[in-house]
Amino acid sequence: MTSRPPLGVQQRPPQHKLSGPTLSQRPAAHQRALPQQQQYLPPSPVRKDAAFYDLTPADSGDAAPPRHGAQRRGGSRLKLELSHDLADSITQTAISESPSAAESSKAFTPSRIMPPTDSSDLGDMSPHLSIHPLSVEIDVPLPMPRRPPPFIASAPRREMPPPTSANTIKKDIRPKPFTIETPTAAPRYTTHGDAQSRAGGSAPTPTVGYVDFFPWTGNHPEDRFSKSVIQQGYYDKGLFSTTETQSAKAILFPALKHKTGLTALSSVFTAVLGQRRHNGQITAPSTFKPPPRVTLTDTKREAWLRDLANPAISLRRLSRTIPHGIRGKVLLEQCLNKHVPTDRAVWLIKCVGANEIRATKRKGVSTLVMGGETRWIKDWTVSVEQFIEHVYFSFDEDDWKSKVHYTTRLAAHLYAEHLLDREHYSEWLVSNLENSSEAKLPMWMLITQLYWKDLLKLRKYGRRLVTALISHHHLIYNHPDRDILLPLLQNLTQCLNTLILSSPENFVSPSTWSKYRDALKACLPAGDEARHNSFGAINLRNEQLAAAANRSQPAARHILVRMLDGTLQAPMPTELPAQCWGISKDKEALVRALLEWCTSLYRPGLAKVYVTSRILQHWSTLGLDPTLAVLGFLEADSCEERERKDTLYHVVCELVRSNIFSVPRYVQWLIARGGLRNPEDVSRDAPGPTRLLAEIPTHALAASQRDLRSGILRRASFSVADEALNVELAIKHVKHTLGLPLDPADPMLERRPFSLTKLSARITSADRALKAEIGCWLRASFAAHAEEKETEGGQAPDISPALFYAVRSVLEATEDFSALGDILKTLTKYSSVEILAAIADTVNRHFFIFSALGDTVTLFRNLHQRLKAAAVRGQGIALRPLLASLVTLAPRIPAMEELASQLKKDLALSDRQNPVDACSPVSDNMVAQLQDDAGELHEEIEKLLASGSSLDRNTMERLFQTVVQRLQASWDKATDQQRAYSSLLGRLRLFNTQHFDGLMVKWLFRLRTLGNRPSILRIFPLLVSVGCLDMGAILATASDFSAGQGPGIARTPSAGTAPPQVVQITYRTRYMQEVLQLLTAPIRQDDLLSADEVYRFFILQDQAIRDWPKEVLGLIFLASAEYSYARGQNDLEGLPLESDSVQASLLELLRRLVLRDATGVARALGVRSPNPHVSGWIDSVTTKLLIPTADSQTHVTFDQVLELTNEFTLPFCQVKLALSLTANEQISQEATDRQQSHVVLFANAMDKAISAGNIQWVGMLSCLSPDITQHLKIRAQNRFLELLPSLRTTPPTATSTNTAAPAAGLAENFHMAENLLSVIDAIMRGSPAGGARQPQLSPAVVDKLVDLWELLASSDGGDGGGDGDGDGKDKDNQLSTTNNKTAAAAAAAAAAVLTHWLPLTLNFITLHAHALDLSRPTNDVRAKILVACAGLMQELDALHLPPPPSTAIMGGGDNNNNNNNNNTTAAVLGRRVFDLSCLLVDNLAEDARTMCVRAVRECAGGDARLRYLFSFAAGAGTGDDGGSGGGGGSGGGGLMLSHREKGVFGGGGAAPSSGGRGGGGAGNTLYSGLLGTPAALWGLDRGQAGERLSVFQYRRWETLSEPTPNVGENDTALSLGLFEARRVQ
Helix, strand or coil: CCCCCCCCCCCCCCCCCCCCHHHHCCCCCCCCCCCCHHHHCCCCCCCCHHHCECCCCCCCCCCCCCHHHCCCCCCCHHHHHHCCCCCHHHHCCCCECCHHHHHHCCCCCHHHHCCCCCCCCCCCCCCCCCCCCCCCCCCCCCECCCCCCCCCCCCCCCCCCCCCCCCCCCCCCCCCECCCCCCCCCCEEEECCCHHHHHCCCCCCCEEEECCCCCCCCCCHHHCCCHHHHHHCCCCCCCCCCHHHCCCHHHHHHHHHCCCHHHHHHHHHHHHHHHHHHHCCECCCCCCCCCCEECCCHHHHHHHHHHHHCCCCCHHHHHHHEECCCCHHHHHHHHHHCCCCHHHHHHHHHHHHHHHHHHHHHHCHHHCCCCHHHHHHHHHHHHHHHHHHHHHCCCCCCCHHHHHHHHHHHHHHHHHCCCCCHHHHHHHHHHHHHCCCCCCHHHHHHHHHCCHHHHCCCHHHHHHHHHHHHHHHHHHHCCCCCCCCHHHHHHHHHHHHHHHHHCHHHHCCHHHHHHHHHHHHHCCCCCCHHHHHHHHHHHHHHHHHCCCCCCCHHHHHHHHHHHHHHCCCCCCCCCHHHHHHCCCCCHHHHHHHHHHHHCCCCCCCCHHHHHHHHHHHHHHHCCCCHHHHHHHHHHHCCCCCHHHHHHHHHHHHHHHHCCCCCHHHHHHHHHHCCCCCCHHHCCCCCCHHHHHHHHCCCCCCCHHHHHHHHHHHHCCCCCHHHHHHHHHHHHHHHHHHHCCCCCCCCHHHHCCCCCHHHHHHHHHCCCHHHHHHHHHHHHHHHHHHHHHHHHHCCCCCCCCHHHHHHHHHHHHHHCCHHHHHHHHHHHCCCCCHHHHHHHHHHHHHCHHHHHHHCCHHHHHHHHHHHHHHHHHCCCHHHHHHHHHHHHHHHHHCCCCHHHHHHHHHHHHHHHHHCCCCCCCCCHHHHHHHCCCHHHHHHHHHHHHHHHCCCCCHHHHHHHHHHHHHHHHHCCCCCHHHHHHHHHHHHHHCCCCHHHHHHHHHHHHHHHCCCCCCCCHHHHHHHHHHHCCCCHHHHHHHCCCCCHHHCCCCCCCCCCCCCCHHHHHHHCCCCHHHHHHHHHHCCCCCCCCCCHHHHHHHHHHHHHHHHHCHHHHHHHHHHHHHHHHHHHHCCCCCCCHHHCHHHHHHHHHHHHHHHHHCHHHHHHHHCCCCCCHHHHHHHHHHHHHHHCCCCCCCCCCCHHHHHHHCCCCCHHHHHHHHHHHHCCCCCCCHHHHHHHHHHHHHHHHHHHHHHHCCCCHHHHHHHHCCHHHHHHHHHHHHHHHHHHCCCCCCCCCCCCCCCCHHHHHHHHHHHHHHHHHHHHHHHHHHHCHHHHHCCCCCCHHHHHHHHHHHHHHHHCCCCCCCCCCCCCCHHHHHHHHHHHHHHHHHHHHHHHHHHHHHHHHHHHHHHHHHHHCCCCCCCHHHHHHHHHHHHHHHHHHHHCCCCCCCCHHHHCCCCHHHHHHHHHHHHHHHHHHHHHHHHHHHCCCCHHHHHHHHHHHCCCCCCCHHHHHHHCCCCCCCCCCCCCCCCCCCECHHHCEEEEECCCCCHHHCCCCCCCCCCCCCHHHCCCCCHHHCCHHHHCCCCCCCCEEEEECCECHHHCCCCCCCCCCCCCCCCCHHHHCCCCCC
């Protein structure tokens, strides 16, 4: 490519004289000669005129004059460079030229002529003296090359005369810009501007024009050569025909009136379009070759780079010696360090890249999996990314700001000219923004903002970009150093405020939106209506995708019940009443659901009463009338069950105390309903609406209200005086039992007081009014007593622990916990440590009740303050009971985790410091209680504790065995010895807790098979109270592993285990049943346990159920198996589960566990067992859970289960259904068949319930086994898809004369589809296993979606017309009527699709989109659905439903309004389809996305939504850079290359007309569009006969401004033919 001499050949020395005839001779024979064609090539259209300079001497006028006298400069630049007057350059001292170099026609560059030791500035081209120290003659300047002239045509040269003298005046040979030289012979004319400028008073500058002078532009007729123009020249042809000046009507109209006139006209236009298409095609690929590279030394390479940085040196000159070895990141660093201008740096990058790509292709790398060209572009992109990152974050470098500016500018040029892999580059930008730290975030935002316009147009990057910004905003907003990061936060806020208006679709992401919605709303400027409206629209779109916009009444009831059930498992939040109030706008339905929940038999405990009371009190402040709500509930539900009525009375009592329930209005309501007339209306078993008046406490009423109440009750023969006497007598009995003073004359003093147990039982059976009066009296008495003591001297009230325990028992019997709470708050200020500990235990036992009352935190803080005050006074070991109680209570208090941990540490420290007194309050008398050897044992343990030394394992085992043996021997002896030995075990545990617990569990395993022992209820409570045994160890022994497996966490019996192997050992000892009774039944006070120990054991029972629910469920199953096995062995004596009280306690426990985890209960109780009695017993128990009045013989069918299902029975029906469908027996063919029959029966019951409209049971499907759930889901899906219409099975519509039946059929099908969708929703949302078993949507969904698409498309098409022969009017009328009916049916079907079927289908797909498993192959179906959604979007955009042709058919109505509504619905559905597509396309595999792009490319040219969804650039072609944008050869923006065969369209003939096609009817053409144009002309058939179209490879890397010396048909970097080629769609 160059004339460089070979290596080793010495160049000729410079001549002393440069003038002579040698310089004017022609080049040597071996000089490279340019082809003849190139001499007349015009300059490249991409080269700017200002970038070239004319260096041709002014007196070189021997060129042949061009056309019109315009002078053309011929020859290549290399020839022009050699043809300059070199004699004139001798006077210049800056550069000189060697004759030898001129003779050899070598290219003169500094790297070839200057020796390596030269240190002059090559970039400075201004004249100055530059003498090389190694020159032959010092006064001769160095030979340097001349700046190349513009590319002009070559012309015959003539010898230049030598200079007349050495002192000739210098000529101005500075580079001159190229200018068009107008021939002097061209006529001139002048224009003086338009009339407006003259009217304005301004004097416009006259414009000079030239007649018949047209410089070459490529578009003028003179610039187009043909055979005739070349032979005869160009001349203007005169118009010799006058036909064109006349009207063509006389000629064309007769032809158009003919039958074939339109066909002929169509053929003419077809031929014209075909000829235009033929003439506008590109027929030859580009033959451009980039400038080559040469190998240079390091010094010359540096010199060349400095020349590149000098804008005065032309790129044409530098293109001859592009050095090797500059590529990748080194190339970018050189451009940065040398300060190369951006456009010249891009030119060098293109040259290097084009050569690298060609070299890669020659090496055959493209045969690898990744093409060589693509691989090189990716590597180059990585180099650019590393370069940018290095420059951006090298903050300590000099001139950092200017380097960042240069790097940013260069990267932007590379990105804009598609010299990068855009996909890789965009991924790099977004991923770094996502993972950036706060320190680097501003820089990543800076560089990313340059490309936002492109990133936000593609879903693949726009969604992640917005998510990253929101995430960073959220983190910085909640950062502890937010004040420091405030500028960054403000920048993020500004960006988000901009994006929420400009790019709302990128915020459509339900998972992200639900997480950052509130944070994003907080950053919106107040008062900005546009942004708030945009936020609301985005929120609505995300809620629709998340299926959270449904707030109908059933859904609201489910949500409310779920939130209320949470108060039975965790402390009631303060904001719960407000949250419940906002669930639904139907407040009447909300309050009715609240009262139904409170009075439900399926919600145990008293906490629900106080939760309801507190919520109603809060709602009363928001405008709710509690009186009206309660009266409405009483009118709708009479509460026949005794338990429900008592709960309602309790709620009303609390409302009356709060003064939010109006008794006069209630009395008025009673009178309006008939009043009270019979004693049965107010008896204990009377209906709730009338009995309520007698249950209202009188102490909370005013005098007038009491009189009104008394008057109404007297009418029913209810004695109010007897009621008052009964209250007075009850208070006296309470005083007598508590030991409070009575009137000395009171005859009750002569009687023996009731025991506390008997008194509590009497109070428990009393009515609500009496209980409230007792509670009120106790609260007032304590308040008065405390006030009296404060008045006397501020001393603490003299209340003993026994009195407190008695008062607590009485108040617990009255169930008046509001009064108990007030008394506890009073006592926390004055009581002793022992009473304070009892108060903590009281709060702990009734934790959820006091939490609903709002007293938990207050009481805990008061107790903790008293503990700290006592610790300051140094009470020491006396504080341990209070500390132990607070350690148990603190973990349950919200936001007290740190304090609970600290209290636990304080308790452990206290036990270590006081080991002797740590176990029992009777330890001081321990030695006296033990006799002889037992006393010695006690002294030995005391010595070990006092020494503080550790105890080895053997010694501990010896002592443990000794104590245990003596403990077992003391079971039949005095109770004081049993307590003493239990206390010794507690002290022994302090040495090594872990080893001791292991020994204790082993002893328990032996104990469960021991026959001659007392009941577990006699042994374990004392051991638990003294601290040597915990409930976890007891549950560990009540499991299905043996003692050799250790005391690990108990395992729930699984399908592979055999629980009877355990119960065969324990059924004689009743161990499992006794442990279950220990966990559920109340423990009575006896000679072993004190009152406070019994109370604390209640707390431990509740804690065990909360902390170990799985172990408790395992215990229930094993106890049931043990009970059933014993019954099977006819061993019926002393079975604990035969007791009604134990069964009642078991049912209460199961209700708590079912409300907490219904699925876990069903799984634990559904274990297979070979004993059929086990499954029968469990079935009976679960039946009683569902139907409290059922007996052991009651059998519940699947239909009954579905009918009983509501919001409150749902978890219990769920357990019953799961156990009914699960085979509890061992695996056998009979059991399998039975299970399959049960599944079929349930499926049939499900179908019946769906048909009846009962779908409240769908929430319990989540607890079923995965196989059953999958079967039911597939069944529901198939039925749902069968209901969807298609062209083959059009749904019933109201288009016939009988509109009632089709409309009813449509409503029935639609209602059935909604119910089926609810079933599918419940299965998929409630059962992750069910959704995960089907990783992708069924292919049938795609078919149904396409069917709906076809139905919508059929409403537009269908132009039914006849053939136009006009045979008879009757036939035409009949055909017109048929067509009208068909059009009406199509319009009605499309309307049904819009209003019913398409929204349901979108909901169906949305449900599955949330449950898709991205790790599984789901791409195929998702991609097909996305393509169908793309078609639906475009169909909905173009949909225009015409009104039905006859109002008589539709039964009248406003058709125009219906049509407008349908079109509005279509627009809304189009947006929903787009949002669903956004959800489906996220995380779609790249190959699936590429498949979608290929499918929609033809129709997505003008639809930005589809380009956004599938993330491809506009105008991307096959094999293009679509998203990457960095391909060396791309599709050229849709340009096609035509490969023609010889003889086709030869001689510039016309393109083939329709030929055989044009003369036929409409059926002879593929596409009957405009004038019968064939489909080939509109891109539907790529190519005509004899030609083949392919993508024109537009190589972006070769868009250089210099052509190659090898002239070809299409030899420029950007083909000139592209400017006149017709774009092929």
